[in-house]
Amino acid sequence: MATISLKVQKRGVPTKEINQQRKAGKVPAVLYGKNQASQPLFVDEVVFGKVYQTAGESSLVDLIIDDGQPIKALIYDVQKDPVTDKITHVDFYQIDMSKPFTFTIPLVFVGEAKAIKELEGTLIKSLDEVEISCLPNDLIHEIEADISSLETFEDTIWVKDLKVPETITIKTDLEETVASVAPPHVEAAPAAEEAAGAEEGQGVKEGEEAPAEPKEDSAAPKTKENKKEKK
Secondary structure (H helix, E strand, O other): OOOOEEEEEEOOOOOOOHHHHHHOOEEEEEEEOOOOOOEEEEEEHHHHHHHHHHHOOOOEEEEEEOOOOOEEEEEEEEEEOOOOOOEEEEEEEEOOOOOOEEEEEEEEEEOOOHHHHOOOOEEEEOOOEEEEEEOHHHOOOOEEEEHHHOOOOOOEEEHHHOOOOOOOEEOOOOOOEEEEEEOOOOOOOHHHHHHHHHHHHHOOOOOOOOOOOOOOOOOOOOOOOOOOOOO
16 A cells, blocks of 8 residues: 655644634644653644545554654544534554554455345445554555355354455454345235234233233443543
């Protein structure tokens, strides 16, 4: 994959002109790294949008700060305005090229499944990404999941079936399901529906007790989602 370069500028903290910079098309960002202080940055919104569309969060980017030497980094996190969907903050993470890292890689489904084309089933995607471990230079942008092996509704693609280079170790449970095919929905025949309606209309006979109504289960416990705030 071709090298992806992205120019950014240093910024101070706090930045009084941050709102003015936003209006000028600049997005605040931060570069993190192990055993190093975080570095506040500005990145051009339009330029970053194009890079992010290509690189996503699973490709290395050559980050160039104020025309300095390129720094290998990942686009670690992108925050967007919930109303306008505009990018409001970006996190970059500097990578040590000599050490293996764990990356989250998207799955791309390819091929044609007989169970879909001929049996009119529906593809069920149980996973859309997996975790892998590798050296940064061995990082791949995506992993293909070939669905052509799904010939019947009993066939399943497992994580262990995914093909990756020998330099990559899949960290996701190998016995997890990636994809399968569900049979088409079959509607009840009119005669069966009429018979069912007749049985319902009979009601409770005289001298018989009505069955007790089922009791509701207690409500499931609620969970909270912790969100990380950015400065």
